[in-house]
Amino acid sequence: MGLLAYDPERVANLKHRLIGAFEELRTIRSTDPAATLAMRSVATIRNEIDQVWLPLITRILENTALTGAWWYSPVDSGDLRNALVSVMVDGYGWSVQRDPLNDDSSVVTPAEARALGAMFSRSDLNSLVTDHEQVRWLSQQLTIIGRDPTLSANFLVNFDAWQAFTYAFGREYAQSSRPDIAAVFDGLMSVWAQELPPGALNSGKSSTVDALLPTIDDIDPYVQALMLRSLHLDALSTATVTHELLTRWLAMKNDPSARMLDHQVGAGPNTADLLLPLLLDDPTACAWFTRLAARDPAILFETLNDPELAYQVVLIGTDPGNTTTAAAGHAVLAILDYFRIDPYTRPGLDTDGHPGEYGPFLGGLVAPWLLQFTMTNEDWSSTAGEKAALLRVALHNDQAMSRLIADAERIRAGFSESLSTYDIDAAAQVGGLLNLLLQLSVNERVDDEIASTDERFNLMWTVVGVASSFLPGGPLVGIAAGLAMTMLSSKLDEYLDQPDPTGVRRTAERAMDVALALAGADAVSRLHQQWVADRRIAATHSPPPIVNVGGAVDWCPSAEYHAEFAEWRNDLPGGRDGTLGRQASDLLDAFVGTSGAQSNCAEVAG
Amino acid sequence: MTPTGSASAQHLRFRATQLRALARRLHNLQVLDCCRAAGSDTWIGPSPQRCDDALRGFPGTLRAQADSLAIEARRLDRLADEIDARARLTGPR
Numbered sequence: 293m294g295l296l297a298y299d300p301e302r303v304a305n306l307k308h309r310l311i312g313a314f315e316e317l318r319t320i321r322s323t324d325p326a327a328t329l330a331m332r333s334v335a336t337i338r339n340e341i342d343q344v345w346l347p348l349i350t351r352i353l354e355n356t357a358l359t360g361a362w363w364y365s366p367v368d369s370g371d372l373r374n375a376l377v378s379v380m381v382d383g384y385g386w387s388v389q390r391d392p393l394n395d396d397s398s399v400v401t402p403a404e405a406r407a408l409g410a411m412f413s414r415s416d417l418n419s420l421v422t423d424h425e426q427v428r429w430l431s432q433q434l435t436i437i438g439r440d441p442t443l444s445a446n447f448l449v450n451f452d453a454w455q456a457f458t459y460a461f462g463r464e465y466a467q468s469s470r471p472d473i474a475a476v477f478d479g480l481m482s483v484w485a486q487e488l489p490p491g492a493l494n495s496g497k498s499s500t501v502d503a504l505l506p507t508i509d510d511i512d513p514y515v516q517a518l519m520l521r522s523l524h525l526d527a528l529s530t531a532t533v534t535h536e537l538l539t540r541w542l543a544m545k546n547d548p549s550a551r552m553l554d555h556q557v558g559a560g561p562n563t564a565d566l567l568l569p570l571l572l573d574d575p576t577a578c579a580w581f582t583r584l585a586a587r588d589p590a591i592l593f594e595t596l597n598d599p600e601l602a603y604q605v606v607l608i609g610t611d612p613g614n615t616t617t618a619a620a621g622h623a624v625l626a627i628l629d630y631f632r633i634d635p636y637t638r639p640g641l642d643t644d645g646h647p648g649e650y651g652p653f654l655g656g657l658v659a660p661w662l663l664q665f666t667m668t669n670e671d672w673s674s675t676a677g678e679k680a681a682l683l684r685v686a687l688h689n690d691q692a693m694s695r696l697i698a699d700a701e702r703i704r705a706g707f708s709e710s711l712s713t714y715d716i717d718a719a720a721q722v723g724g725l726l727n728l729l730l731q732l733s734v735n736e737r738v739d740d741e742i743a744s745t746d747e748r749f750n751l752m753w754t755v756v757g758v759a760s761s762f763l764p765g766g767p768l769v770g771i772a773a774g775l776a777m778t779m780l781s782s783k784l785d786e787y788l789d790q791p792d793p794t795g796v797r798r799t800a801e802r803a804m805d806v807a808l809a810l811a812g813a814d815a816v817s818r819l820h821q822q823w824v825a826d827r828r829i830a831a832t833h834s835p836p837p838i839v840n841v842g843g844a845v846d847w848c849p850s851a852e853y854h855a856e857f858a859e860w861r862n863d864l865p866g867g868r869d870g871t872l873g874r875q876a877s878d879l880l881d882a883f884v885g886t887s888g889a890q891s892n893c894a895e896v897a898g
Numbered sequence: 899m900t901p902t903g904s905a906s907a908q909h910l911r912f913r914a915t916q917l918r919a920l921a922r923r924l925h926n927l928q929v930l931d932c933c934r935a936a937g938s939d940t941w942i943g944p945s946p947q948r949c950d951d952a953l954r955g956f957p958g959t960l961r962a963q964a965d966s967l968a969i970e971a972r973r974l975d976r977l978a979d980e981i982d983a984r985a986r987l988t989g990p991r
Contacts, residue, residue: 296943306935313929320927322920324913326970330920330963337929337956345949352941376942393944401947403938 296391297377376407402446409450417460434479444486462515469560481522499529514553517566527574531581534567564595575614582609586623589630599648621672628682651691660706666724723882730804809850812883907978914971924964930957
């Protein structure tokens with residue numbers, strides 16, 4: 293049962309007017325057949341006044357004197373559903389009674405919208421948020437109001453409780469993550485959105501928080517996040533304002549005097565957690581956000597309770613299919629630089645926003661861009677030394693290495709963007725990459741005084757396996773090379789007891805030399821098989837040499853291989869300087885040229 | 899006894915006059931203004947809303963009926979004119 297409120301004098305006047313109208317209608321008569329319909333209408337109206345509306349009004353006026361009866365209950369002024377009634381009773385001295393009809397909550401009048409907007413200035417909001425029934429009703433009403441520009445304008449003209457309302461509901465959501473609270477924000481922001489200029493919700497890179505939200509003093513970033521989320525912006529706009537918001541959030545995090553609802557977040561999402569998931573379905577938005585965040589990677593790694601969100605956004609945003617090489621370079625290098633120092637050792641890092649287990653993320657981050665780290669690649673504006681140092685940040689981490697080794701597909705995606713298939717230049721780039729990876733491996737093992745073969749060899753074979761599709765000779769068939777590597781690994785294990793750094797370095801350099809020689813020999817072997825298939829050389833022609841991995845600890849495989857290769861090259865059709873000879877030589881040089889072999893052997897010899 | 903042509907025409911014109919008078923009354927009834935005494939300045943709630951809606955609907959209904967009566971009155975006048983015209987053509991008997 294609903295409530296009705298009324299001005300008794302005016303209702304009495306209405307009754308008087310209706311009685312007069314009724315009496316007048318009784319005098320309307322006509323027997324003309326042409327007036328039949330008119331007379332029927334007159335009779336209908338007369339009867340409705342007499343049998344429906346006059347009795348209602350009479351009952352209301354008679355009950356006015358009975359409001360002191362035991363069954364009478366005063367209006368609950370805190371109940372939002374009686375907002376308009378409360379306004380009229382408390383504000384204008386009207387009377388109130390039970391109404392035999394229930395209020396149709398699916399219909400909101402402009403007067404009701406105005407009254408609802410005014411209610412929050414004097415409501416106990418802290419109690420309101422705990423009343424689930426009223427909260428659900430409120431979200432329904434706001435949704436209805438938000439669909440209509442006129443109702444929205446009526447609501448907003450009286451709604452001046454933005455700060456108190458959004459904070460009370462925001463705090464409740466922080467502590468409980470209740471869906472009905474989220475629905476209230478959705479409804480409230482649908483009302484507010486009616487006030488925004490056309491196109492405001494789709495301003496993309498030009499979006500600003502101030503242009504989208506009402507002005508609220510000392511607003512909490514968590515509340516802003518809830519409001520922005522409820523505006524249902526397009527992903528690019530969300531990315532832009534999220535970056536702006538989290539920049540402010542970081543500044544507040546380091547300010548001990550700042551109050552932040554994020555400190556009250558239970559198991560649910562914090563400010564950043566609320567917004568970043570909205571980007572994941574839009575690679576363009578992820579790329580844009582990553583580009584913005586590259587200016588200060590702390591926005592990615594010191595704001596989220598769920599660091600996986602940042603990983604996903606960045607990996608999507610730096611994927612070769614979603615961004616330019618240059619933009620990816622800025623982001624990848626900036627992020628690696630951020631992790632150059634273990635973030636968990638930084639002062640001030642607490643559990644409210646943290647980088648999580650970032651190792652696998654770093655592996656996935658560099659996987660598509662390995663070629664860009666090599667010395668001869670100039671896609672990124674950074675020195676070769678700096679790039680190598682930053683790549684080492686990723687490769688230093690065991691989890692990153694494991695991720696790289698397993699993520700052949702991301703490596704392949706990067707190669708596809710950078711290499712033309714079956715191009716000798718591709719071999720040069722791949723060879724350069726292998727040299728870089730192995731040199732980093734040597735340095736790493738020397739630094740750690742670890743002499744055993746490790747995951748870096750596995751990474752090398754992942755790279756070789758992926759790269760083989762782009763190299764002259766076609767896809768990998770170097771099973772023999774893989775077996776040789778296995779034999780080498782067991783051989784090298786014999787040299788594990790090497791406590792002195794010099795001995796470790798020599799072992800590491802030898803392993804590197806073997807690996808490069810094997811990779812180069814494998815590539816030459818595949819090239820030879822392609823020649824045979826193309827009938828450029830007889831099938832009976834001697835195949836290229838293989839790498840001998842069974843020598844002494846100070847023996848240098850690449851030098852021996854180069855010598856045998858030179859002999860084999862002389863016997864090719866056209867000789868060493870013929871077309872085939874030059875092609876094979878160029879391919880081998882991409883992995884370990886003559887001078888490189890000599891340098892390696894010098895290192896091995898100590 | 900069947901009315902003569904002029905008597906029929908006179909009767910039709912009398913009916914037309916009565917219908918127009920009825921239409922004028924429908925245009926000036928007190929009930930047409932009752933909605934001004936109601937509305938959100940007087941009362942609010944589900945039942946008051948129903949009453950307000952009904953009171954606002956009465957004028958439209960009554961004015962439509964009044965317009966129909968006026969149209970019918972003009973039709974009757976035209977019939978009367980036609981009867982008189984035929985009588986003049988055939989002449990007195």
